[in-house]
Amino acid sequence: MIRRSQSFLSQFYALTDFVCIQIVFLLSWWLKFKSGWIPNDETLPIETYALWSLVYGAVAIFLGYFYNFYTPKRKKKFSYELFIIVQVYSISLLILLSFLFIFKELNLSRSYLLLYLVNNILAISFYRFILKTSLKRLREKGYNRQFVLILGAGTLGKRFFANLVQHPELGYEVVGFLDDNLAAHEMNHQKYKPIIGRIDDLESIINTMLIDEVIIALPLHAYQKYGKIINTCEKAGVKTLIIPDFFDYLPSRPYFDNFAGIPLINVRDIPLDEFRNRFLKRAFDIIFSLIAIIITSPLLILIAIGIKLTSPGEIIFKQERVGLNRRHFKMYKFRSMRVQTEETSNTQWTTENDPRKTKFGSFLRKTSLDELPQFFNVLFGHMSVVGPRPERPYFVEQFKEEIPKYMVKHHIRPGITGWAQSNGFRGDTSIEERIKHDIFYIENWSFIFDIKIIWMTIMNGFVNKNAY
Incomplete structure (x- = not known):
């Protein structure tokens, strides 16, 4: 259900962006050629501009998928989206100029294209900011929340919980912890959520409670339990995330690479590796x-x-x-x-x-x-x-x-x-x-x-x- 909703949101973003681009086209064309505010010479018919606006919109949407712009990222700040917006729409205009050269359509107003680019960046940024801010406020009020179960009530699990509660705008709510060492972990229930069972109780808890994500925060010596945990979560359609017990040794943005079909942890995410x-x-x-x-x-x-x-x-x-x-x-x-x-x-x-x-x-x-x-x-x-x-x-x-x-x-x-x-x-x-x-x-x-x-x-x- 989560994946379907994310897929719907991704398609919604893409469709809304495309519609927004066409609205911006009409606004920019009016500002340049009909408002009288900007000096202009005799121009091509509006149908010609409309055709190339459709091409520009298609290129921008394609690049947006290429940059993973339409994947919901509730953990990302808006400044990240703004950087992507400027890159996607600027590169799309360069591609459009290439098409205009190839098809010998050289009479489109260059000042109009610049106005069109700036208006697109402003319009997309504005509506994305409004949407992101609105979703953030809804999550803070308890709507559109994601329910999280943490496996492991040790230092790692508690640290993750403490960090998560500092960001209510992300919309995550921890329902509790699972841990086999019930006596070893003293939980301050005013500060932390309670331990609601053992690791082996995972399947029954997933089936009886609404759980969207399971966070594995177990010590390294418990790695033999990961296989069963992941299988249980995937059987129930619950997303699983692993906090490595050695994450203190990793930099701020490690990521998984792939070599000969084997996943590897790349300890430093360098955009220029792409x-x-x-x-x-x-x-x-x-x-x-x-x-x-x-x-x-x-x-x-x-x-x-x-x-x-x-x-x-x-x-x-x-x-x-x-x-x-x-x-x-x-x-x-x-x-x-x-x-x-x-x-x-x-x-x-x-x-x-x-x-x-x-x-x-x-x-x-x-x-x-x-x-x-x-x-x-x-x-x-x-x-x-x-x-x-x-x-x-x-x-x-x-x-x-x-x-x-x-x-x-x-x-x-x-x-x-x-x-x-x-x-x-x-x-x-x-x-x-x-x-x-x-x-x-x-x-x-x-x-x-x-x-x-x-x-x-x-x-x-x-x-x-x-x-x-």
């Missing part, structure tokens, strides 16, 4: 770096001349860094210091009044202009526009022993800027805080997140007091 996300990010990197190189080419020439006139030596400084999957590469920068030995440059930090810097080099470092050649690293695939900053091998070997989870940053390509840098953690700042920000970025990557970081980097300016 091909579609890697492809999108790499395509953006290539386009962005090409545009950046073309736009800044006069500046690159001027800086190269300035370096040559102010100090002897090479214009481009190449330094070994550790990148994706711990592979080494040569990172490019404009040379900002006097020529020095490779050992010195690879093992010494730059200080505020470092005597090795040239006057022109100090200006380059303070304004981050010395980083511009890294767009070539991005173009060659060594780096990304956004990602954790790469470090020298000497310091990587040092930090991996001193800072927990330091090496996690090498699961993705390093970047010219990153979540840590856009929040001010660069130069002489805490390495621990940088790694926390890097790991957050790795686990929560999205295309919109990249755009946000680039925007923050631009708005915060390239001059930084910690950049030596």
Whole structure:
């Protein structure tokens, strides 16, 4: 019954989105061509726009299923849905533009399409927010609740219960615990639900009480009971979830992978492990770096001349860094210091009044202009526009022993800027805080997140007091 209701809700979401898209089409067409508020030239008939609106709606719904957008997610925050909405509807418009090019339909108003996109994002976001808020309030009042039975009244089960009661908006209600050690677990019934039976009583309790989900919170040594428990739940059509007894050792978002038909627990959910996300990010990197190189080419020439006139030596400084999957590469920068030995440059930090810097080099470092050649690293695939900053091998070997989870940053390509840098953690700042920000970025990557970081980097300016 739960699955049928979820399937119905999924189809309802998809249908409502499609209808909303067509309503937005009518509104956008009126605003652009009939309201008189926006200047416009002679346009194609409304039937032509209506046809392509149907195509856009179909593409958006297809992508929505591709992104699991129509799977009910009562545990997800609205900000998660908002990120997906922006991605789905923006990518759908790019696909629509491709169709328009292929079918030589080039006379559609570009300003209308932009208005259409913005209105779709606003309309879908608004009605989804209203719907999610309404469902949340209904659950808090006791409607649309899911009844949960916890197997295991030990530390793990109690901890799960305590976390669950802190979120009444999710609509879950614990009916009680099952545990074989009735005497061993003293239950404060004002704080916890009672133990209503033993593990072997599961089948009779499921048959006599309304149970939607069973949470297995048993210690690791009780794993031999899992098979019978899962079979009992599936026979009754009750969803089963397992809290691993070793979950304290896992990061915030582990997920199950599959290899040769065998399920594996992947201890870190990295969105960029998915091909579609890697492809999108790499395509953006290539386009962005090409545009950046073309736009800044006069500046690159001027800086190269300035370096040559102010100090002897090479214009481009190449330094070994550790990148994706711990592979080494040569990172490019404009040379900002006097020529020095490779050992010195690879093992010494730059200080505020470092005597090795040239006057022109100090200006380059303070304004981050010395980083511009890294767009070539991005173009060659060594780096990304956004990602954790790469470090020298000497310091990587040092930090991996001193800072927990330091090496996690090498699961993705390093970047010219990153979540840590856009929040001010660069130069002489805490390495621990940088790694926390890097790991957050790795686990929560999205295309919109990249755009946000680039925007923050631009708005915060390239001059930084910690950049030596």
